[in-house]
Every structure is written in structure tokens, then in C-alpha cells.
Amino acid sequence: MDSTKEKSDSAKEKSDNCKDDLLLRMGLNDNKAGMEGLDKEKINKIIMEATKGSRFYGNELKKEKQINQRIENMLQQKAQITSQQLRKAQLQVDRFAMELEQSRDLNSTIVHIDMDAFYAAVEMRDNPELKDRPIAVGSMSMLSTSNYHARRFGVRAAMPGFIAKRLCPQLIIVPPNFDKYQAVSREVKEILTDYDPNFMAMSLDEAYLNITKHLEERKNWPEDKRKYFITAGTSLENDNPGKEVNKLSELGRSISPLLFEDSPPELQSPGNPFQVNSEEPNNPQTHQNSVVFGTSAEEVVKEIRFRVEQKTALTASAGIAPNTMLAKVCSDKNKPNGQYQILPNRQAVMDFIKDLPIRKVSGIGKVTEKMLKALGIITCTELYQQRALLSLLFSETSWHHFLHISLGLGSTHLARDGERKSRSVERTFSEISKAEEQYSLCQELCSELAQDLQKEGLKGRTVTIKLKNVNFEVKTRASTVSAVVSTAEEIFVIAKELLRTEIDADFPHPLRLRLMGVRLSGFPNEEEKKHQQRSIIGFLQPGNQALSATSCILEKTDKDQFLKPAQTSHKKSFFDKKRSERKASPQDTFTCETVNKQSLQTSQSFQVLNKKMSENLEVVEKSHNCQTFTCPVCFREQGSISLEAFNKHVDACLDGPSISGNPKMSSCSHASSAEVNEKENVYGSVSLCEKRGYETHQKNTEIMSVDPVELVETTGKPSNTDDIGVLSNKLSEEECSGPSSKSFNMEHCPQNSCTVSLENEDVGSLRRQESPQPNLYEVISDQVLVCPVCNLEQKTSDLTLFNVHVDVCLNKGIIQELREDKINPCNQPKESTKSTDNLGKVQKTGNKAKRPGLMTKYSASKKTRPNNPRHTLDVFFK
DNA sequence: GCGGATCAC
DNA sequence: TATGGTGATCCGC
Numbered sequence: 001m002d003s004t005k006e007k008s009d010s011a012k013e014k015s016d017n018c019k020d021d022l023l024l025r026m027g028l029n030d031n032k033a034g035m036e037g038l039d040k041e042k043i044n045k046i047i048m049e050a051t052k053g054s055r056f057y058g059n060e061l062k063k064e065k066q067i068n069q070r071i072e073n074m075l076q077q078k079a080q081i082t083s084q085q086l087r088k089a090q091l092q093v094d095r096f097a098m099e100l101e102q103s104r105d106l107n108s109t110i111v112h113i114d115m116d117a118f119y120a121a122v123e124m125r126d127n128p129e130l131k132d133r134p135i136a137v138g139s140m141s142m143l144s145t146s147n148y149h150a151r152r153f154g155v156r157a158a159m160p161g162f163i164a165k166r167l168c169p170q171l172i173i174v175p176p177n178f179d180k181y182q183a184v185s186r187e188v189k190e191i192l193t194d195y196d197p198n199f200m201a202m203s204l205d206e207a208y209l210n211i212t213k214h215l216e217e218r219k220n221w222p223e224d225k226r227k228y229f230i231t232a233g234t235s236l237e238n239d240n241p242g243k244e245v246n247k248l249s250e251l252g253r254s255i256s257p258l259l260f261e262d263s264p265p266e267l268q269s270p271g272n273p274f275q276v277n278s279e280e281p282n283n284p285q286t287h288q289n290s291v292v293f294g295t296s297a298e299e300v301v302k303e304i305r306f307r308v309e310q311k312t313a314l315t316a317s318a319g320i321a322p323n324t325m326l327a328k329v330c331s332d333k334n335k336p337n338g339q340y341q342i343l344p345n346r347q348a349v350m351d352f353i354k355d356l357p358i359r360k361v362s363g364i365g366k367v368t369e370k371m372l373k374a375l376g377i378i379t380c381t382e383l384y385q386q387r388a389l390l391s392l393l394f395s396e397t398s399w400h401h402f403l404h405i406s407l408g409l410g411s412t413h414l415a416r417d418g419e420r421k422s423r424s425v426e427r428t429f430s431e432i433s434k435a436e437e438q439y440s441l442c443q444e445l446c447s448e449l450a451q452d453l454q455k456e457g458l459k460g461r462t463v464t465i466k467l468k469n470v471n472f473e474v475k476t477r478a479s480t481v482s483a484v485v486s487t488a489e490e491i492f493v494i495a496k497e498l499l500r501t502e503i504d505a506d507f508p509h510p511l512r513l514r515l516m517g518v519r520l521s522g523f524p525n526e527e528e529k530k531h532q533q534r535s536i537i538g539f540l541q542p543g544n545q546a547l548s549a550t551s552c553i554l555e556k557t558d559k560d561q562f563l564k565p566a567q568t569s570h571k572k573s574f575f576d577k578k579r580s581e582r583k584a585s586p587q588d589t590f591t592c593e594t595v596n597k598q599s600l601q602t603s604q605s606f607q608v609l610n611k612k613m614s615e616n617l618e619v620v621e622k623s624h625n626c627q628t629f630t631c632p633v634c635f636r637e638q639g640s641i642s643l644e645a646f647n648k649h650v651d652a653c654l655d656g657p658s659i660s661g662n663p664k665m666s667s668c669s670h671a672s673s674a675e676v677n678e679k680e681n682v683y684g685s686v687s688l689c690e691k692r693g694y695e696t697h698q699k700n701t702e703i704m705s706v707d708p709v710e711l712v713e714t715t716g717k718p719s720n721t722d723d724i725g726v727l728s729n730k731l732s733e734e735e736c737s738g739p740s741s742k743s744f745n746m747e748h749c750p751q752n753s754c755t756v757s758l759e760n761e762d763v764g765s766l767r768r769q770e771s772p773q774p775n776l777y778e779v780i781s782d783q784v785l786v787c788p789v790c791n792l793e794q795k796t797s798d799l800t801l802f803n804v805h806v807d808v809c810l811n812k813g814i815i816q817e818l819r820e821d822k823i824n825p826c827n828q829p830k831e832s833t834k835s836t837d838n839l840g841k842v843q844k845t846g847n848k849a850k851r852p853g854l855m856t857k858y859s860a861s862k863k864t865r866p867n868n869p870r871h872t873l874d875v876f877f878k
Numbered sequence: 879g880c881g882g883a884t885c886a887c
Numbered sequence: 888t889a890t891g892g893t894g895a896t897c898c899g900c
Contacts, residue, residue: 056890066883142891144887157887160890203887365885397897426892462879472890478880517892522879884897 037152043167047154050163059472067367071374074393078375081392090388093403097387100407105322106344108412109297111209112319112327113192113304116336118205120147121314122184123174135172136164141428144176148336181205184312191307195300200414208324208414211300218295226303227292231310301339322349325410328362349408353380361405380406419525423458424466425449426517431470433510435503442499443492445518450488458523459484463494466517467502474515477502480522491520 038046051057115121119137124130124147134150136143140161153168161173185204192199196209218226284302285292293303301318308316315337319330322344329352333340342352357378359369375393377383383390384406391399404410425448432438442465453459463485464478477498485491495518503511785794 051890054890060890063883138891139889141889144891158891162889206887363885367884395898420894421896422894424893428891430888464880474882476881480879515891519894880900882898885895887893 038154038167040154043154046166047163050166055471067370071371074371075374078389078393081389085392086388089391093387093391093399096400097403097407100403100409104346104407104409105412106346106349108210108212108322109215109344110321110324110327110412110414111195111211111297111301111304112321112324112331113188113207113209113308114317114319114331114335115188115205115308116315116317117145117147118184118314119145119176119181120150120174122181123177125313126180127174130172130174133172134168134170135174136161137174137176139173139175140165143173178204184314187312188308188314188316191304191311195304196414198414198416200417208327210412210414211297215295215297215300218300221295223292226294226299227290228303228306228310229290298339298341301341305337305339323408323410323412324414325361325405326352326408327410329356329360332360353406353408356380358383358405363401364405380408420456420458420523422460422519422521422523423449423452423456424464424517424519425452426466426515428468428515429513431512431514432516433512435510438499438503438511438513438516439496441516442495442518443488445516446492446495447488449518449520450486450491453486453520458520459486460520460522461485461524462520462522463491463498464519464521465495465498465502466515466519467499467511467513468515470512470514472514475502484522484524485520491518 120135123135123137132149134147134153134155136146136150136155138144138161143155143157143159143161143164145157146155146159146164150164150168150171153164153171155164155168155171164171164173181204185201189199189201189207192207192209195211195214199207199209201207284294284299284306291306293299293306297320301320305316305318308314317331317335317337318339319327319333320339320341321327321330322342326342326349330340330342342348358364358372358380361380364372372378372383375386375389377386383402387399387403387406390402393399394402425445427441427445429441432441461482461484462478462480464476466474466476468474479494479498481494485494786792
């Protein structure tokens with residue numbers, strides 16, 4: 001009877017914050033008279049008092065309204081379904097159900113292991129003072145878990161600590177110690193490996209095992225291979241010194257008394273420490289100091305739990321079933337420190353499923369539960385009965401999922417962890433409204449993210465920022481660039497721009513933020529990486545005639561490794577600064593940092609740059625014949641000259657080192673590689689380093705372009721080309737470390753010519769091409785690059801950063817603004833002249849005719865960004 | 879590709 | 888005083 005109470009301990013309830021649902025769930029916290037704890041009314045009252053009127057609650061109400069609207073939409077749609085449609089759907093769904101039934105696989109034995117109140121249990125184990133007391137792990141702001149004692153007071157995971165304290169003033173909140181949990185988790189996983197080397201860890205305290213193979217082998221195992229000695233753990237000794245511990249019947253409580261004493265007494269059936277639901281003929285045999293486990297699945301799982309407890313003094317619960325979906329539900333059934341098995345036959349599965357509330361199933365969350373409840377569906381049986389209707393109201397993915405659940409079907413093999421798809425960092429803080437602080441924070445997040453990315457060697461193309469305002473409204477903004485990025489600086493260039501757009505959009509009102517996050521995704525898969533690899537090899541292959549434009553997508557140089565960790569320069573973190581309330585000057589708090597390094601960009605920059613250039617040319621073209629042009633080669637403004645004159649300048653720029661009207665241009669080299677080599681070997685290498693040291697104010701840009709056709713022709717000198725791929729690595733590693741560094745740089749950069757035409761035809765052809773002409777630009781700049789899109793000087797010598805900036809420029813469509821305001825996007829946010837829009841404001845949307853999806857079909861609202869379109873160049877310069 | 883949402887842990 | 892962080896996926900644009 002009361003064991004059903006403990007079922008409610010499932011992880012699912014942990015994360016629910018919605019008060020309505022909380023109220024419902026609290027019914028599971030009722031206590032017997034005289035017992036310590038709170039009844040549900042008290043719990044709900046306290047929670048409501050602590051919650052009501054808060055911004056958080058306001059947002060919860062708003063979200064609830066949206067869900068209700070979705071439900072209303074769904075019910076409307078349901079009302080329009082004809083009986084004929086329903087019959088047709090029934091046939092279709094039943095056909096599919098039949099197929100599923102035929103493919104039902106009962107041959108696998110899947111185990112789900114779940115450590116009981118893991119973090120809390122570890123803390124209790126390691127601190128005897130916490131024994132017998134209600135504890136939770138987390139902070140005043142948020143708890144990640146609570147022990148069973150605390151749960152009697154309604155203290156749950158995902159509940160803010162300050163509310164928990166009101167529920168249970170004696171509650172001890174222990175700060176989390178993840179390193180320790182990790183170490184314990186490793187110990188557990190070592191055991192699991194013995195039963196399934198390919199087990200799937202879902203988190204520190206949860207894992208799936210496929211023990212099918214183990215069972216097969218185990219059949220023939222002699223007894224001593226299944227025999228384990230019982231050792232009393234340390235926690236045991238300070239519990240009940242005189243207690244007899246070497247009997248299995250005592251294991252449950254004696255070895256890990258802490259948890260058990262918190263458990264409802266009815267779970268502690270003295271003669272049966274392992275909660276099992278079937279009569280097992282070969283229960284563990286206890287001897288003097290050892291125990292022998294049988295060969296059945298149930299015995300295996302007992303053995304696992306026994307070993308885990310012996311090793312860690314912590315208990316685990318487990319579920320055994322023919323598939324993962326069922327095993328997961330099972331592990332929850334006899335929690336804590338229990339196990340449950342669904343025997344591998346259809347009847348057993350269906351019996352189990354019959355009255356199972358759908359909410360118990362992984363994947364059915366709060367919202368889905370509510371929507372299905374509106375259709376009268378609470379149990380799996382009802383889910384099955386309504387299958388035809390569901391197929392008409394939900395997306396295919398969704399109703400397929402529902403059908404699987406209602407038939408008790410699930411995955412029978414443990415999918416190997418796929419490749420990571422994204423990496424992110426986010427942080428909650430007390431309100432931050434000042435733009436410069438927001439930028440500064442953003443920069444810090446980018447640095448953190450970059451560190452994480454570097455550890456895993458990840459580079460991606462899409463940067464997403466996440467903002468949550470003080471009203472708990474969340475929005476994300478993403479930007480995809482044409483080449484992978486990974487360093488803090490690269491990511492920040494993009495993130496900053498996204499942030500700036502949002503700040504501008506709300507101007508003159510500040511963004512009142514409580515959370516900010518940065519994510520990188522769009523990692524190239526293995527195939528793409530290989531392709532890039534092949535491309536670079538093909539590109540550099542001597543005599544390669546079939547040099548296609550696409551083959552020029554080269555691997556970006558791996559310069560991060562020689563980039564000084566950006567963070568090391570930060571003595572104090574943003575938060576530290578805030579905390580100490582030492583206000584730095586605006587320039588300090590937010591500047592687009594000049595990257596103190598020089599990097600040679602061999603590859604993708606060409607693609608990016610070329611694209612930008614071609615688009616820039618269009619810009620120029622569209623802005624009539626007399627304009628301020630910026631040379632795409634030397635990046636100097638050419639003043640108001642005609643296209644023809646500008647073209648001549650570009651040609652000249654490409655043709656020779658001396659450029660008319662550009663006194664600051666130190667070289668725009670078209671020397672032979674030998675010349676360059678010599679020159680740089682003798683002078684350049686040293687001078688560049690020196691320049692950075694002593695002449696940092698001086699602008700110095702060197703540009704080389706490489707026409708691939710000529711490159712191929714000149715590959716008779718292998719030394720010129722073979723090493724291009726590693727060129728920047730070497731260069732930057734040795735950057736400024738000695739005279740040799742720069743010579744390397746030049747040595748491998750074959751000179752060449754590149755003609756840039758502003759004739760319409762050429763511009764058009766550039767534009768039309770998916771991939772630009774395979775020209776390879778290498779820009780070496782000591783100080784300043786000029787963005788060919790926005791025409792503004794970029795305070796960076798890092799070409800990749802520069803390219804990212806250009807990408808961002810294009811993506812955000814800020815060219816016009818920039819040209820007008822002459823505001824560098826790397827600098828302080830400008831005062832936007834844009835009127836505030838209703839960005840983020842909720843608007844109703846009409847019903848769509850298409851088949852609904854679970855998540856959005858019945859969406860109650862839609863956000864629009866009327867004044868913040870994703871401009872394309874075409875739009876901009878129309 | 880983007881943005882909002884849902885879900886798990 | 889005070890309601891998390893990370894990753895994945897789906898769906899409609």
C-alpha cells in the first residue's frame with residue numbers, strides 16, 4: 001500500500017515547479033498521524049506563500065496559460081474530426097500497431113540501475129552528523145536532491161532551498177561536491193562493467209545495462225564465481241556496533257543504514273531486504289561470511305546491488321525488463337533499495353502496463369501529461385484506446401511514441417553515445433542591466449565555453465546566445481557562420497553581435513537579465529572532416545588539375561593551441577569584479593580585445609573572405625559609381641573615386657608592393673616566393689616581432705593572394721605547398737620566439753595575383769557561385785584589418801577573428817547602420833535609433849491546417865520580431 | 879537555419 | 888535575498 005508512496009519519488013517529480021502539479025504531487029507526501037513531517041495541505045500552503053507574487057510565479061502562470069491555450073486548440077481540432085476520419089485513422093494505426101506487435105522483442109534483458117538519493121546519500125555516508133536528519137544537496141537557490149527524511153516535509157529536488165527551509169526549518173543544506181559524486185559514480189560503474197561492458201550511463205547515478213549476454217555466460221558459472229564475501233563497511237561500524245552483519249537478511253539495513261532509516265518502515269520488511277516481486281527459486285545462499293547469487297536476471301541484479309553497496313555503502317534500486325522503457329519504470333517501483341522485474345513474456349508486460357500512469361514513462365513530461373489528460377488519458381490502457389484520435393491530433397513522431405508506450409515497447413539495445421551535438425555554458429545571476437556588464441559577462445562565458453571546447457577538440461559553426469530576463473522570459477538567438485570557430489575570441493565576436501542586436505532592439509530600455517548562456521553547435525561530422533581533409537590534400541597535390549571550387553574548403557588552421565588562454569589574462573572574473581564592486585572604467589569592462597598574436601590563415605578565411613569581398617563588391621556596385629571604396633586587397637579606403645579608378649588601384653595593389661595613395665601600406669606583395677623568402681628571412685621575421693613590441697601604433701598590413709591555378713603550376717616546388725596545412729601551427733607556436741618564425745610564414749606562401757573586377761558581370765558571377773573562386777588569401781596584419789563588408793577597421797590581427805567578424809556583419813545585416821554611424825561592432829553598443837518593437841511580445845496565432853506536432857501545434861502564442869529581420873544583403877541594399 | 883518548447887537528469 | 892545547468896530533440900517557420 002504505502003510502497004506506492006515511494007514510487008512517487010521518481011525523478012520525474014523532481015523538476016516540476018508548476019504549482020498546480022506540485023499540489024497534485026504533494027498528495028503523495030501524506031503521513032501517518034504522529035509521524036514527523038507535513039501533510040500535503042501544509043506543504044502546499046507554505047509553497048504557495050513563498051511563491052505567490054514572485055516573478056517566477058508570474059512566469060509560471062503565463063506558461064500555464066499558454067499550455068491551456070494549446071489544449072483548447074487541440075480540443076477544437078478534435079471537435080472537427082469526423083467519425084469517418086477516425087475510422088480511417090483507426091485502420092491505419094492498427095496496421096502499424098500490428099507491425100509493431102510482430103516485431104516485439106522479448107529476448108533482451110535490460111536493467112536500469114538508479115542510485116537512491118545519490119548526492120544526499122553520499123553526503124550522509126561521509127558525515128555521520130547528518131544521519132537521521134533531513135538534508136538536501138544544493139543551495140538556498142536550488143536543491144539537486146534531498147534525502148528521504150527531508151522528503152517527508154515536501155523537500156524535493158529542483159526546489160529552491162529557501163522554500164525548502166520554510167517547509168523544514170531543520171533542513172541541512174549541503175553544498176554539492178561533484179568531484180566526490182563523480183568518484184563514487186566511477187566505483188559503481190566499475191562494477192557495472194562486469195555485467196555489461198557497453199552499459200549506458202545516463203548520469204552520475206543512473207545507467208542502463210543489457211545483461212543478456214552475461215546471463216548466457218553465467219548459466220555455466222560455478223558457484224564460487226557467483227560468491228561474494230560480506231564485509232562490514234565503515235558506515236556500519238558507527239551505526240550499530242554489536243549488530244550481526246553477516247547475514248544477508250540484514251544487509252539491507254546494516255550495511256547502509258542511513259538511507260534505510262529514512263525510508264518508510266513498511267519498506268523495511270525485515271526478512272526481505274531486497275524487494276522483489278517474483279518468487280525466485282534460487283535466492284542468494286548465505287554462508288558464514290559470504291553469499292552466493294543465482295543465475296537468474298533477478299539474482300544478477302541483486303548481486304550488482306550487493307556489490308555496489310559493499311563497495312560504496314550506498315544503495316541502488318533497479319528495474320529488470322525486456323526493454324529500456326519498462327526497465328526504467330521498474331527501477332522506480334521499489335525505490336529505495338529495491339528492485340522489480342517484468343518477466344519477458346507479453347502477458348507480463350501488458351499486465352504491468354495496464355494501469356501505469358503515462359507520466360511514469362520517460363519522455364512524457366508535465367505538458368504532455370496535461371494535454372493527454374485533457375483527452376481523458378491518464379493510464380497506458382487509455383493511451384492505447386485513444387490511439388486513432390492521437391494519430392490525428394499529434395505529429396507522427398509523437399503518436400508513434402505513444403503507441404510504443406501503450407504496447408509496452410521500447411528499445412532493446414543500448415544506443416552507443418553518439419557524437420556531441422552542442423556545448424554550452426550558462427549562468428544565472430542577480431539582475432544585470434548595464435550593457436557593458438552584459439558584454440563583459442558574455443565575453444567571460446565565451447572564454448569558459450572555449451576552454452570546454454578545447455578540451456574536447458570541438459569547433460562549430462553556430463553560436464547561440466540565451467537570455468533570460470528578470471521575469472524569467474527566455475529567448476535564444478543564433479548565428480551560423482561559414483567556417484568553424486572555437487576560440488573565445490571567435491565565439492565572442494559572434495555572441496557579442498547577437499547580444500548587441502538584442503540590446504539595441506529594446507533600446508532605450510535596458511535588458512534586465514538574470515541569465516545568460518552561450519552555446520556552440522554545428523560541429524562537422526566525421527564525414528565532413530574527412531572531406532575537408534581530402535580537400536586540402538587534393539588542393540595541395542602537385543599537378544592537380546581538377547581543382548574545383550568546393551575542394552577549397554580547407555581545414556581551418558588549428559591556432560587555438562598556440563593562442564594564449566584568453567582567461568589567463570583575467571585576474572578576476574566578471575563575478576569577482578561585481579562582487580568586489582570595484583567599478584572599472586568602461587574601456588576596461590568592455591573592449592573588443594586586440595588579440596595579442598599573429599596567426600596565419602591558410603584556408604577557410606579565403607572562402608569567407610572571398611564571399612564577403614564579392615558581396616562587398618556588390619555593395620560598392622549598388623552604391624553607384626562614386627563612393628568611398630575600400631580596396632579588398634590592401635583594405636584602405638580609396639576615397640571618392642570611380643569604379644574604374646578603384647579597379648585600377650586594386651590591380652596595382654595586386655601587382656606590386658608599392659601602392660599609390662596608401663602611405664601606410666608597408667607591402668602588398670607580389671614578389672616571387674624566393675624574394676619573399678629571402679626578404680623575410682633576413683629582415684621580416686625580426687621586424688615583425690619588433691614592430692609589435694615597439695611600434696604597435698603603426699598599421700602594417702600585408703596581403704598575399706594565391707590563385708589556385710597558378711598554385712598548381714608552381715607546385716613544382718613542393719616545399720612551398722606541402723606544408724601549408726601546418727603552416728599556421730608552426731608559425732604561431734613559434735610566434736615571436738625567434739627570427740625563424742616569420743621566415744616560415746613567408747616561405748610557404750607562394751606569391752600570386754588576383755584580379756578583382758567591379759564589372760557587373762563579374763560581381764554577378766561571384767554572387768551566383770555557391771563557392772567562390774578558389775583564391776587563397778593570406779592576410780598578415782600587424783594591427784588593423786578593415787572589414788570588407790562594413791568598411792570599418794577591426795582591431796585584431798587574427799584573421800580568423802576578422803573573418804568571423806565579417807560573417808557576423810553579413811549575418812546581422814548591420815552594414816547600413818555601420819556605414820551610417822561609423823560604429824565598430826566591436827566597440828561599445830551604440831545608441832540605437834531604432835524604435836522599440838514588440839520583440840518578444842506574445843501574439844496569438846491562428847490554427848494551422850497541418851498535422852499538429854506535440855510541441856508546437858497547439859501553441860498558444862507566437863513570437864515575432866518585426867523590426868529585427870534577418871537581413872540579407874539583397875534586402876539591405878535594395 | 880532559427881527560435882520556442884519540452885524533456886531528462 | 889532567493890527558483891539551476893547541460894544537452895537533446897521536435898516542430899513550425
